[in-house]
Amino acid sequence: MTLRVAVIGSGPAGIYTAEALVKQSAGAVEVDVIERLPTPYGLVRYGVAPDHTSIKSIANYLRRVLELPEVRFLGGLTLGDDVTVDDLLGAYDAVVYATGAMVDRKLGIPGEDLPGSVAATDFVNWYCGHPDVDSSRFVLDSSEVAVIGVGNVAVDVVRILAKTAAELSATDVPHEVLERLEDSQVKAIHMIGRRGPEHAKFTLKELRELGELANADVCVRPDEAVVLGGDFPRQIRGNIDVLRSWAAREPTGRPRRLDVRFWMRPVEILGTDRVEGLRLERTRLSPEGRVVGAGEFETLPVGMVLRSVGYQSVPLPGVPFSAETMTVPHEAGRVREREYVAGWLKRGPTGVIGTNKSDAAETVRTLLSDLAGREPARTTDIDTLLAERGLRPVSYEEWLAIEAAEAELARSLGRGERVKLAGLEAMLRAYRPGE
Numbered sequence: 001m002t003l004r005v006a007v008i009g010s011g012p013a014g015i016y017t018a019e020a021l022v023k024q025s026a027g028a029v030e031v032d033v034i035e036r037l038p039t040p041y042g043l044v045r046y047g048v049a050p051d052h053t054s055i056k057s058i059a060n061y062l063r064r065v066l067e068l069p070e071v072r073f074l075g076g077l078t079l080g081d082d083v084t085v086d087d088l089l090g091a092y093d094a095v096v097y098a099t100g101a102m103v104d105r106k107l108g109i110p111g112e113d114l115p116g117s118v119a120a121t122d123f124v125n126w127y128c129g130h131p132d133v134d135s136s137r138f139v140l141d142s143s144e145v146a147v148i149g150v151g152n153v154a155v156d157v158v159r160i161l162a163k164t165a166a167e168l169s170a171t172d173v174p175h176e177v178l179e180r181l182e183d184s185q186v187k188a189i190h191m192i193g194r195r196g197p198e199h200a201k202f203t204l205k206e207l208r209e210l211g212e213l214a215n216a217d218v219c220v221r222p223d224e225a226v227v228l229g230g231d232f233p234r235q236i237r238g239n240i241d242v243l244r245s246w247a248a249r250e251p252t253g254r255p256r257r258l259d260v261r262f263w264m265r266p267v268e269i270l271g272t273d274r275v276e277g278l279r280l281e282r283t284r285l286s287p288e289g290r291v292v293g294a295g296e297f298e299t300l301p302v303g304m305v306l307r308s309v310g311y312q313s314v315p316l317p318g319v320p321f322s323a324e325t326m327t328v329p330h331e332a333g334r335v336r337e338r339e340y341v342a343g344w345l346k347r348g349p350t351g352v353i354g355t356n357k358s359d360a361a362e363t364v365r366t367l368l369s370d371l372a373g374r375e376p377a378r379t380t381d382i383d384t385l386l387a388e389r390g391l392r393p394v395s396y397e398e399w400l401a402i403e404a405a406e407a408e409l410a411r412s413l414g415r416g417e418r419v420k421l422a423g424l425e426a427m428l429r430a431y432r433p434g435e
Contacts (some may be wrong), residue, residue, distance in 0.1 A: 050128060333365075
């Protein structure tokens with residue numbers, strides 16, 4: 001018996017799930033990877049910094065999965081609007097939800113909703129060309145910017161803010177975004193962590209890249225580079241050594257300055273019509289190991305605050321969701337009968353891109369075990385259902401037309417291998433000219 005399975009989401013978790021289905025079933029499966037955007041690859045396309053080309057090359061691996069004869073890409077379909085869970089359960093033997101974690105967590109402080117206070121995901125989506133964010137969304141007219149968080153996403157954000165447009169010209173940043181970056185008025189960037197250097201979440205490789213910035217001095221205050229305790233894993237020791245070396249050197253007068261701050265927490269974003277400042281409080285660890293305020297305050301005269309304190313998933317229409325864990329409850333990937341989950345939606349935003357591979361393999365083992373020996377459960381055909389609703393999904397071949405248009409745009413601009421098209425209309429013109 002050939003199983004028909006729908007995978008919702010075409011990021012690494014979804015595509016690794018499709019691959020695991022083909023491998024573990026020995027090809028006795030047909031997989032439709034359903035994506036709300038016309039483009040696949042999720043965070044690999046819209047979350048990895050454009051100057052990290054080696055990580056973005058993972059797309060070449062994901063491409064090979066989408067080109068397997070057992071796998072089909074159906075883009076431009078939204079769960080809840082275009083198709084429901086019941087529709088999918090009628091058309092497939094099983095459904096796997098793999099939509100990731102798409103929004104930032106809140107800080108929960110006064111002033112957080114002021115104009116100029118922005119989720120880091122919105123900013124990342126902007127410079128990565130995500131069609132949900134207009135290319136004119138950001139005007140970098142503030143001389144000082146604060147980035148809250150000391151993880152890899154925060155490091156990516158400050159690196160993009162610190163670089164010149166010329167340094168990013170060979171990347172796939174949309175041209176409209178590159179022009180905004182070229183006009184940037186940012187001179188000082190503050191990256192702020194509530195705890196000490198030993199608690200920072202960035203990797204050593206990402207941290208070292210900041211020290212290689214040609215356009216910005218990277219500064220650390222010696223009193224904030226103090227580390228509590230002593231026996232740390234190699235990765236953390238490396239971070240500490242790099243930060244201490246920065247604390248010991250003087251700025252050289254480069255056009256921009258990056259201050260990496262520790263033991264400071266945001267307590268209020270100041271302003272009336274827009275962000276005008278960020279109030280910070282010095283922190284310390286309580287005897288129980290919790291971060292507590294020390295009663296010493298400082299105000300930064302920033303005009304923009306980018307919040308990068310973690311991702312979280314959002315509920316899907318008709319799918320169980322835990323507001324406590326911000327994930328879909330499951331047992332080894334099983335949600336309900338014939339419904340499964342994989343990736344960050346399953347386990348929360350932890351691990352690296354490759355972690356999704358073993359995660360997907362577990363879910364697929366559960367799925368195939370559950371359905372072994374069962375008769376097909378599907379009662380309708382997805383293509384017929386979509387046609388009846390006047391829906392025409394974006395095919396893989398049409399996605400390749402978007403890729404080709406981006407390569408041609410890069411050639412016409414003299415910029416690298418590709419330049420991302422800005423917005424859904426530009427994509428539509430590429431894959432369905434004349435419509």
